[in-house]
Amino acid sequence: MQIIQGMEYFFSGFKLITQKGLKRFVFIPLLINILLFGSSLFFLFGWLSDSFSYINNMLPEWLSWLEWLMWPIALLIVLFSYSMLFTVITNFIAAPFNGLLSEKVELHLTGQKINDDGFAELLKDVPRMLGREWTKLCYYLPRAIGFFILLWVLPVIGQILWVLFSCWMFAVQYQDYAFDNHKISFKQMKTDLQSKQGLSYGFGFAVMLLTAIPLVNLIVMPVAVCGGTKLWVDNFRSQYRNQ
Template sequence: MQLTKGMEYFVAGFSLLSQKGLKRFVFIPLLINVLLFGGSLFFLYDWLTQGFAYLNGLLPDWLSWLEWLMWPIAILVILFSYSMVFTVITNFIAAPFNGLLSEKVELHLTGQPINDDGFADLVKDVPRMLGREWSKLVYYLPRAIGFFILLWMLPFIGQILWVLFSCWMYNVQYNDYPFDNHKISFKEMKDTLKAHQGLSYGFGFAVMVLTSIPIVNLIVMPAAVCGATKLWVENYRTQFRS
């Protein structure tokens, strides 16, 4: 089943993290994720604590129990909304390193380099990589706003749509790195992923679930890059070889 196979590719990404020759390329994306994700969650928790304390001070004593209701709601919103938004932002910053990691994973899996560019050429390519991340951000934001509104207007249907959208975006976010390394357009990449929806939603669902788990989510980004590259090599690479 393609859905299960997509999940398996993400899981396979974790085993690639420790492969000889890849560890040093994993370190920088991992460090960026730990610093930004971990730091932001700390400040967000502090902000929520102060906010709830302020709101609790405004409530009469007989309504103080509402604080215990607000915390679970806030945590659910953070897990399923904040994680997706922050992932997009973090990957924007880490894009050049994720692209390099994907390139090295493909070399490890196939034994064939994508190109022979040196470090100077990689630096010159950074603006293009950031432009690609900007395309993903432009694609994501208006849709995220629309689905987020539906999340509150149509609770049950909205939640299903938000989960499906999140799965799709995690899939787009990480599968784009190997596609971009081969200079395949953003539109062509999306069309290809849509043609294999089982793989796409299975992979995205697995990423979404682990991204919502504290501590574990700190290593999801490099693992997802590795898993997506393996998915590319075994399913799409031949299709785009000249």
């Protein structure tokens, strides 16, 4: 079943990040994740503490217990929205490193280089990589807003569609690095992923599950890049080799 296979591709990334020759390319995306996640949580926790203290001071003493109610509600909201927002921000910053990691994973799996570009050429590619992230963001935002509104209008249907959309976007995000390394357009990449929707949704579902788990989500990005690249090699690479 393609959905199970897609999930297996994601989990194969855990093995790939430990392979000799790949570890050093995993380190930078992982470090970016840890630094951004740690610092943002620190400031977010401080902001929530100050906000709740301010609100609590305005409340009568007999309503002070509301602070204990507000904390779990706020944490649930943060966990629901923060993972995707955090992913968007970190992917912009880590895009060049994720692209390089995907390139090295493909070399590890196939024994063939994508190109012979040096470090200087890699730097020249950074604007293109960031532009690709911007394209993904422009694709994501209007749809995310629409599905978010639907969550309030039709809660049950909205939740199902939101989960499916999140799975699709995680698949697009992390499988795209291998496509982009081969200069395949964003439109063509989406068409290819849609041709194997079971793989894409299974892969994206696994990413979504682990992204929602605190601390574990710190290593999801490099794992997903590695797993997404393996999925590319096994299912899409052959059709572009002679192009």
